[in-house]
Amino acid sequence: MPPVRIGTRGSPLALAQAHEVRGRLVEAFAHLAEPGAVEIVVISTTGDRILDRTLAAAGGKGLFTKEIEEALQDGRIDLAVHSMKDVPTRLPEGMEIAALLPREDPRDVLISRCGGGLDDLPAGAVVGTAGLRRQAQVLERRPDLRVVPLRGNVQTRLSRMAAGEVDATLLALAGLRRLGLTDPIAPTLAVGVLEVEEMLPAVAQGAIGIEIRSADSATRRLVERLDCVDTACRVTAERAFLAALDGSCRTPIAGLAVLEDGQLTLSGKVLSPDGRTGFAIRRSAPRSDAARLGTEAGMEIAARLPPGFLCV
Ligand SMILES: NCc1[nH]cc(CCC(=O)O)c1CC(=O)O
Numbered sequence: 001m002p003p004v005r006i007g008t009r010g011s012p013l014a015l016a017q018a019h020e021v022r023g024r025l026v027e028a029f030a031h032l033a034e035p036g037a038v039e040i041v042v043i044s045t046t047g048d049r050i051l052d053r054t055l056a057a058a059g060g061k062g063l064f065t066k067e068i069e070e071a072l073q074d075g076r077i078d079l080a081v082h083s084m085k086d087v088p089t090r091l092p093e094g095m096e097i098a099a100l101l102p103r104e105d106p107r108d109v110l111i112s113r114c115g116g117g118l119d120d121l122p123a124g125a126v127v128g129t130a131g132l133r134r135q136a137q138v139l140e141r142r143p144d145l146r147v148v149p150l151r152g153n154v155q156t157r158l159s160r161m162a163a164g165e166v167d168a169t170l171l172a173l174a175g176l177r178r179l180g181l182t183d184p185i186a187p188t189l190a191v192g193v194l195e196v197e198e199m200l201p202a203v204a205q206g207a208i209g210i211e212i213r214s215a216d217s218a219t220r221r222l223v224e225r226l227d228c229v230d231t232a233c234r235v236t237a238e239r240a241f242l243a244a245l246d247g248s249c250r251t252p253i254a255g256l257a258v259l260e261d262g263q264l265t266l267s268g269k270v271l272s273p274d275g276r277t278g279f280a281i282r283r284s285a286p287r288s289d290a291a292r293l294g295t296e297a298g299m300e301i302a303a304r305l306p307p308g309f310l311c312v
Pocket of ligand 1: 083084085086154170171172173174175204205206207208
């Protein structure tokens with residue numbers, strides 16, 4: 001049998017995620033435990049090469065997925081592993097997300113020297129983050145703080161933080177966990193988990209998705225076994241919310257859906273980058289209505305926004 005080829009970015013987090021998918025495939029299908037049965041193919045993306053500008057300034061969505069999708073299209077790989085929060089809402093023709101792994105904790109953490117959350121930072125502290133969603137919510141709660149761009153992969157950001165370039169930075173808890181970087185990440189740094197009321201996560205944060213060619217039924221049969229229906233339901237609602245707001249523009253958008261007793265509740269937020277203006281929404285529906293819930297919440301919030309707020 002030809003090997004199953006997994007395409008991924010080369011960052012430590014992306015590799016950890018690809019290895020997790022390989023591990024789950026091997027667990028589900030004994031024949032894939034043979035040496036060489038599953039290959040990991042590293043693909044460099046535009047997003048990996050842009051380290052000096054913020055992502056939004058570099059042109060927004062798809063920077064981490066384009067080259068991987070080309071490899072999938074060309075048949076150089078059979079499946080692509082993505083952090084779903086980096087995947088644009090519209091996939092290329094002939095591609096689909098065929099499975100979502102069980103979601104990690106979607107919350108963000110604040111890495112600082114003093115510990116705790118945003119309220120515990122000293123007045124005027126410098127927070128490093130390149131993400132507009134995080135910037136907007138930091139400034140919404142703490143207008144006295146200074147937000148400066150801080151890019152690079154998780155380890156790079158942590159070392160720049162430890163070197164004293166900034167007083168604090170924000171990261172996804174999911175990424176830290178997958179890298180095994182929890183608790184004492186460095187002797188001088190403390191990790192504070194931010195509640196979603198304080199920092200609403202990015203749409204699909206903490207979810208790993210597997211993309212395949214829609215026509216490739218053999219790979220579909222493999223990855224379907226890894227699909228988590230609860231994660232799929234939540235991510236469907238969140239991505240429908242983003243799509244309804246045309247998530248291709250630079251406006252900070254956050255969204256999180258939770259499931260409780262078959263009821264899906266979506267919280268969404270749209271903010272100005274300076275955090276001074278914000279619009280929030282919270283809607284519930286039966287889990288079978290995930291896509292509609294997201295779309296309707298997005299349209300409802302869009303109708304409340306001043307003209308030009310979304311895409312300027
Ligand atoms: N934009 C980079 C990125 N894409 C996914 C994650 C974290 C893992 C996840 O959300 O699944 C990160 C790093 C971060 O934001 O801290």
